[in-house]
């Protein structure tokens with residue numbers, strides 16, 4: 543690609559990125575009256591949710607309550623039966639212009655439940671998949687540079703780039719998945735159970751990384767998790783999915799003040815209390831140092 547065209551593409555990208563800067567939108571995502579149904583099974587019914595720009599929103603709910611389906615609906619992989627989903631003021635399924643749809647999709651990165659790296663591609667090649675899709679004219683040298691930068695950004699050693707997923711530890715696979723979801727410098731990041739399967743130290747480090755990246759890049763994060771420690775460590779607010787809708791959304795203290803039995807069981811059950819006391823201990827320690 544000639545330098546002129548490359549420069550023009552970079553300028554277009556900067557303008558597009560500027561259009562979705564968090565300060566321009568109070569809400570990155572607005573969902574109203576969402577309904578999802580598979581055959582007779584109604585997963586969501588009348589679900590409303592607002593995700594504020596720049597926040598890390600934790601999404602919790604029992605297994606099978608439709609957290610992943612909700613995420614897939616937002617990113618356009620699942621067509622809802624009814625309702626409206628707006629991302630940065632635009633409704634994906636009413637966009638008819640391919641360019642506009644591409645511009646919107648390019649603003650988010652997704653890490654799916656289970657990671658799902660391409661096993662036949664190296665880490666660097668995995669990271670380059672979305673780049674090649676959106677910028678087919680980028681030359682290999684630049685693709686390699688971007689991949690190396692993303693590898694570094696997620697705290698992987700530089701020699702992880704040429705490795706294949708099977709050669710990595712579970713924690714490294716998660717980081718590689720995160721690197722791929724950050725390939726396009728998204729404004730909005732969707733993470734579906736990113737710490738599942740990690741040991742507690744690996745999970746805590748991953749939480750720290752997400753918090754740090756979100757703060758430095760001004761990201762909005764939609765974080766589905768079962769991990770109570772993650773909720774305490776990373777989330778600004780938490781949305782609770784139950785009874786086919788979001789039954790509550792707020793900070794953890796706000797949720798604790800609600801009477802709902804599932805919420806009480808979840809946060810005040812043995813694991814919830816352990817996570818809360820661990821958080822308090824960390825705060826006391828930070829206060830001392």
Ligand SMILES: Nc1ncnc2c1ncn2[C@@H]1O[C@H](COP(=O)(O)OP(=O)(O)OP(=O)(O)O)[C@@H](O)[C@H]1O
Pocket residue numbers: 580585603604605606607608609610611612655
């Ligand atoms: N494509 C599909 N076709 C039919 N049913 C589906 C489809 N996708 C999801 N479901 C059903 O929708 C329900 C919600 O699934 P989903 O994967 O969103 O749950 P979840 O809250 O993410 O659970 P987990 O915590 O176990 O990941 C489940 O009963 C699932 O079987």
Ligand SMILES: [Mg+2]
Pocket residue numbers: 609610611655734
């Ligand atoms: Mg799921």
